[in-house]
Amino acid sequence: MKKYIPLCLLAGFIFCMLGWGYYALAQKERAAKQATYAAAEHLLVYSDLPDSVNRGMAGAFYQRTGLSVQIQTMSDRKLQETVTDMGGQEKPDLIIAAEQVLRNVGSKGLLRTCSVTGAERVLPSFKDRKNRWLGLWYNPMVFAVSADYYKQYGHTLQGWQDIVKQTNCRILFPDLAATDMAGDFLCTLVEMQGRDNTAAYLRRIQQQRISYAKTWAINVRRVAGGEVDLAVVDESNAAQYQAEGAPLVIVYPREGTSYWLTGIGLTVWNHESEIAASFVEWLLSPDVTRVLQQQQVFVEYTTTPHPYRSDAAGKRLVLFPVKKEYTDEGRSVLQDWWLRTVRFGRDR
Structure with missing residues (x-):
């Protein structure tokens, strides 16, 4: 038996070398494929949209144009931190983000002029005055009203002032200190009416049969379930539930309303101007509506040809x-002011 030991050791060594060689070859092929894939991804985009929406947009754009776009999903805060303090990370060509993030990044000189075909169709109120970013779509604040309640009282429920007159209405209102979108709504009310009038109005609402919610989807779900009669919500969530057959209707406040704007900016690191322009032009096209609605995202668009719902x-x-x-700090200050003066009434 001893004479076979060297042969066994040699055979084991040969198998080990073959295994290591196969592994090294597989790793080399994998690296080559990744390098080829990375080379094909000429455009890098940071986006604060849901990952499913980002993947849907990248796939639809490739099908339409044959051009590859890599979209990395980040939160608002993470995107802003990453872009303004890049370090050794790969720099994006474009960013898709909320209006306030685009304003902040643009103010730091990190966005360049975004001149593309179709930009002229974006209404002036939805784009930067220096053309550093363009608004793509927006999500307005609306009333989601129980279908049964609307049948009885809908004719008297068409605006912000009507809410405070509905003494028998169970109202669900957003916690104005819970999210950036709720804070944006508060800032809009203050910009339109001033602090004193806004505080007086919100106190009047709080005297009604009101409860607060921290997330938008919960607001709509409670209307659909009959727990409340009316909720102040974002249109996208309300339209999603309505499309699924929930017994609710959407009411646009007659006086006007606030909105959460999502846009796109071209960064100073972009070197693929033609591909970037093609992507931005595609985002301004009707193709995007189909992609968003497949992901249950129902929004209004900043370009004039898109029809508005009634x-x-x-x-x-x-x-x-x-x-x-307003700034992020200014919004936080107003949210704290609302908590102290209205929600808990410690200050007057």
């Missing part, structure tokens, strides 16, 4: 004419 009473959407020149 509400349950046949009214068209009216937006408050605001400039939204």
